[in-house]
Amino acid sequence: MRGEEPPRQLVEAGRIAAMARDYGERLVKPGESCRRICEEIENYIRSMGAQPAFPCNISINEVAAHYTPGLRDDCVIPESGVVKIDVGAAVEGYIADTAVSVALDDKHRPLVEAAFEALQAVMRVIKPGMRLYDIGKTIELIIKKMGFKPVRNLSGHSIDRYTIHAGLTIPNYADRAAWLRRLSPGLTVAIEPFVTNGRGLVVEQRIVNIYAYRGKNPRTPLTSIEEKILSTVKERFKTLPFTPRWLVDVADADTLESSIASLAAKGALHAYPVLVEAGRGIVAQAEHTFYVARDRVYVVTSREQ
Ligand code: MN
Ligand code: MN
Numbered sequence: 001m002r003g004e005e006p007p008r009q010l011v012e013a014g015r016i017a018a019m020a021r022d023y024g025e026r027l028v029k030p031g032e033s034c035r036r037i038c039e040e041i042e043n044y045i046r047s048m049g050a051q052p053a054f055p056c057n058i059s060i061n062e063v064a065a066h067y068t069p070g071l072r073d074d075c076v077i078p079e080s081g082v083v084k085i086d087v088g089a090a091v092e093g094y095i096a097d098t099a100v101s102v103a104l105d106d107k108h109r110p111l112v113e114a115a116f117e118a119l120q121a122v123m124r125v126i127k128p129g130m131r132l133y134d135i136g137k138t139i140e141l142i143i144k145k146m147g148f149k150p151v152r153n154l155s156g157h158s159i160d161r162y163t164i165h166a167g168l169t170i171p172n173y174a175d176r177a178a179w180l181r182r183l184s185p186g187l188t189v190a191i192e193p194f195v196t197n198g199r200g201l202v203v204e205q206r207i208v209n210i211y212a213y214r215g216k217n218p219r220t221p222l223t224s225i226e227e228k229i230l231s232t233v234k235e236r237f238k239t240l241p242f243t244p245r246w247l248v249d250v251a252d253a254d255t256l257e258s259s260i261a262s263l264a265a266k267g268a269l270h271a272y273p274v275l276v277e278a279g280r281g282i283v284a285q286a287e288h289t290f291y292v293a294r295d296r297v298y299v300v301t302s303r304e305q
Contacts, residue, residue, distance in 0.1 A: 006291035006298050009094035010188060014289060014300030016050040017089035017096035022303065024056065024085040028102045032077045034058045035069035037085075039245075045089050053088030053095040054164055055210055055243035060084075064154060064194060064202045064283040065275045070209040071244050071253045080105040082112060084285045090240060093162040097190040098301035099287035108282060111195055114146040115286040118172075118193035126290065126297045128185055132178035136171030139193045143172075149200035151283065154275070156191040159289065162239045164212075187292040188300075198281015210272040211260060212241040218267045225251060226259050230268055241272060 006014075024041040038056035045052045055068040061081040069075065077083060086099035103112040118139045125138055135156075143150045156170030170191050171178050183189065194202075213233050222230065232250050233242060244256045251259065264271045277283050291298040 004293045004295065006293070006300055007094055009091040010096065010291060010300055013050055013053070013089045013091040013094050014096035016045055016048045016091070017053075017087055017098045017289070018301045018303050019048065020045045020087045020089060021085060021098045021100050021301070024087060025100050025102055028077055028083050028085065030077050030079045030104060034075040034077065038069055041085070041087055045087070048089075050089040050091050051240070053090035053097065054241035055245070057086035057099075058083065059086070059283070061282050062198070062277045062280045063274060064151060064196075064277055065285070066210055066272045067274045068209045068243050069245065070207070071248070071257065073207075078104065080108070082108050082282050082284050084283070086285065086287065088164065090162075093238070095159050095164055095188075096289045096301050097159065097164065097287060098289060099192060099285050101284040101286060108284075110146060111148060111197060111282060111284040114143050114148050114195045115193050115284040117146065118142040118195065119191065119286040119288060122191055123288070123299060126183070128183055128292050128294060128297060130183045132168065132170050132181040132183070133174060133176070135191060136178055137174035140173040143193065143195050148195045148197055151194035151196055151202055151277070152200050154192070154194045154202055156189060156287075159188040159190060164241060183292045183297065185292050185294045188289060189292070190287055190289045192285055192287035194283055194285045196277050196281040196283045198277040198283070199279035201278040202275040203278045204273040205276050207274045208264070208271045209243050209274070210241050211243070211264060211269040212272070213237065213239050214268060214270050215239050220266045222263070222266070222268070223259070225255060226263055229256070229259050230263060233269070
């Protein structure tokens with residue numbers, strides 16, 4: 001069993017991720033380039049002495065998660081709807097993951113409130129030993145009370161060093177599969193209610209701008225440029241997710257796109273496709289990273305403690 005306090009690197013990662021999230025929230029304005037916002041947030045994290053733990057995600061309206069601007073595509077903040085800013089900071093591989101939603105108009109404020117309130121409700125009841133089922137139930141109750149649906153196939157997760165999605169899943173609804181699992185001391189977990197006025201499910205799109213090294217090389221032979229890209233990925237990001245935008249010094253856009261797609265097809269890289277709400281409902285999200293000590297649970301990405 002670990003000690004009482006979260007590791008100092010995690011505390012530092014949490015402090016930086018929280019500041020980057022709040023900084024990013026202020027950059028969201030209709031007409032702004034998503035690429036500019038993401039790059040500002042990523043550079044802010046670097047300037048604070050951490051590494052972006054994954055590319056800044058900026059997912060708009062029915063896009064629920066895993067969108068970051070690609071080498072060629074970009075988006076612009078629309079006049080209305082909901083923008084999710086999801087950021088991560090890593091210090092020596094200790095990762096903090098946090099997100100906020102911005103309502104661009106009054107009509108979408110209740111959806112954003114529901115995600116925020118669901119996370120607040122968890123923060124009020126969370127304690128060591130709690131069933132993951134009860135976390136999901138708390139989230140679902142608040143979201144339904146506010147007239148929306150949780151997104152059932154998006155969930156929180158445990159975090160290990162250099163691993164953003166470790167073994168455990170923290171459901172956003174009363175999932176019987178999570179009945180036996182509990183918050184054990186020493187765990188770092190991200191809890192992230194996703195709320196929608198759509199079907200309550202996400203589906204994968206074909207667009208992929210986020211990848212991660214799988215931790216071992218494939219048996220299939222690699223071309224020399226694939227070798228070069230893969231060794232750069234390992235050296236720069238280890239197993240943390242990255243985006244082709246972070247490799248523009250290694251090869252030109254065409255080469256990067258085809259080589260990275262090939263590395264994913266050969267099993268060297270894990271791909272994170274963009275996730276969209278199945279009924280094209282609008283999605284809001286709120287997220288904090290928590291550290292489970294023996295006697296209490298710390299919120300490492302909150303700015304009020
Ligand atoms: Mn996140
Ligand atoms: Mn997360």
